[in-house]
Amino acid sequence: MSQVQKVNTPQYTLPGGIYLIQSIIQVVIIGAGPAGILAALRLQRFNHISPIIYEVRSEPTTLGGAVGIPSNGLRLLFRLGLWDALRERGAETSTLSVHAIKGQVIGNMDMTSWSREKTGFGYLRIRRVDLMEVLYEEARKAGIPIHFSKHLTGIEEDNKGVTVTFSDGSSDKADLLLGCDGIHSMVRKLYVDPNTEPQYSGISNIYSLVPTSELPSAAASIDGLNVMLTTDGLLAISPCRASRDMVYWFFSRELAIPPGGDTRDGWEERGKQQVETIKSIVLDLIKDSEGEWGLTIKESIRQTNTLRFYPVYRLPTGGQWSKGRCLIIGDAAHAMQPHASQGVSMALEDIFMLSNLLDSNLGSLNEAFRVYEQKRRHRVDEMHQLAERNGGIRKRTPPWQLWFKEIATSGVLGIYNLFGLGKLGLGQKPLAYDVEEDTH
Template sequence: MGIEKVIIIGGGPAGVAAALHLQERNQISCTVYETRSEPTTLGGAIGIPSNGLRLLDRMGLSDAMMKKGTETSILNLHSLKGNEMGRMDMVSWSRQQTGFGYLRIRRTDLMDVFLNAARKVGVPIHFNKRLTRVEEKNDQVTVFFSDGTSDTGDFVLGCDGIHSSVRKLYVDPDCTPQYSGISNVFSLVPTSELSPVASSLDALNATLTSDGMFGISPATTARDVIYWFFSREIAMPNTGDSRDGWEERGKEEVDRLKTTFIDLLGEYDSLWVNMLRDVVHKTDVVKFYPIFKVPPGRPWHKGRCLIIGDAAHAMPPHASQGVSMALEDVFLFSKLLCHHSQHLDAPDHQRLDDLLQSYESKRKARTEQMLKTAERNGDIRKKKTPLRLRVNELALSWGLWAYGAIGLDKMGIGQKALAYDIEEEQF
């Protein structure tokens, strides 16, 4: 039986991108169901490197994204004393290979582009739909919601994030997301309220402290909004209800964040450190985000149901690959469906389950590689002594110098994963 209708659970980037691409590339009818009552306003700013931008371009969305976000491919490393210790172009080689660099965009702006595109082509997105059950019968899948409604299709895609209901209720009920030990506090602040130094930012800037890493970059095309985050080790709350525990811990972190960070900056007096103090002082709303990951090696499909994006392989954001990995999932699943439909009537055609096993094998190799990169990048956010901090600063400074001086960037060292093209994969 062919696949003519796909039900998508989750109205975030993965879900809406899947609906857009499957409808355009595969001529498949898609309906999206989202548990929230309206499009989410959660999140700060997202990084999308070359591999993700190339796929957005193939969807016809890169121009709209670039009009809202800003290029931030340069990484500048600062010391606590305020001096710049090194810089590098994170996508110098992958830009040459793909034609695309590194976009920083607010998550709300990213979703505006996706949702506008969905409205234009008539993709139905239903909100306030909490999934309660998934059932399969006679090559059909039915999903049931808490409001008493249901829908039936030929396939279900679970695109509902790290705490996925599709995964929990049907695909892999025994999977439990793992806390990484790192949490982010972050905010978006208009530059009109800040010093000229903040208004002139044109790159991703990192400052290491003994208690974590402070990052700051522009987040809009006009560079009139900056995104900052403080990424650090925080212990898991000791509570029976983890959700309430995180909310309580989040409030505690927000309440003492300004004092904590100002103390970490010490008494240094420089344009850079003074700017950081000013940004924190003038931040009114700070959000708290504990970073979880989905343990690798878990199943991603069952019958005619597949989880993709963060539902399958959520990882720390330290490699800026969350959206890009979801897009790669979408493109490979689209290719799987093309292969399935082309071989449906052949005497020796592969069964759908065989194709899904092949999909998992290809994607797990790729996403586990990215997970390792993200976790390595997360090490610098861990607590350290002042001596260890100084050693890390010197090591990173030397590494950034060597990267350009020796020409490692011209060899694609550290960037080859960003030039990967999912559409070259074959079934």
């Protein structure tokens, strides 16, 4: 029945189901996304715990656009030895340029000037497929087994460990179970917190990746994140590869839940309708945009052959994160809107906090989980709120209000740069947070 052969090891259990940290030799990880593979790498290298990963998909996914990883996450990737490989693929996009609806730049800022001084890292935009290729290669070199087509159907615990079962009849047993299986986590649904359900944020995204070879020559020189507020959402474009041979553009807007309720079929139908009309909608919104920026963004949209649509969901704060020998981390525990670019970074912070606590003198896994939640809750809630605030600028606005926002944005960024407010760390202090300092 077991997927792998286990070595019989002594179990250390105190009365009342209190598990000693010294008994943790093997970990089962559900989910082979960034959180799962990064957790496996860290626990194997730092804690000498043997990981095995199970993934519901039949093969490594190639879906997804580009993800942003700010200073706090990049520093942890460096400590895992992954920074050089990721830097070779992703694009440094620490600068922000805000454009008016007519195309002209109304303000610039370096989003990581202060946090870069504190951490040594800025902001990386990288295609999800490139990120995953680096992580899968690292797992391969580390000899970490990843099994695909594994649909989790059951979780059971006893004094000797935690057992997971899958729809194909196979099972596995370990000393620790980590749920790294995203916002729709089966580990959360089946075992840790069945009553917590994802909530729709009210915001949906359309995105695409376009080779710069198909665009005006100016596209290859796009630097940093370029954004434009419209009356119907936020439009943005940035490079996503170190070679600058590809741009990532997205349009983020307010959108109601489809008629008939929050069902997969409803969203798929709405998505199909949105994709069919989105290019003309966006082009109409920015029809007055002129100059190099206007030409580049319009051509990026016109040359787009494949669009991806997805509604942005989040988990409510305050959910349960652990039960017995099981802990859910990353989006499985606290998925937030992507508008603070903290998805990968929050998972990394979870992983390092857990890893360091398992190496501490706390003694029991129960106590480690208690301290883990005590230290992580405030930080996660803080970033959750930031992401929600940032999502607010995606909402519809009348033309007069858009004009006012452009003037206000120009003034604020002008003052920010004139007086060097970036040197004070305004808006950047969360990016310099070091989870390892918080562990001790």
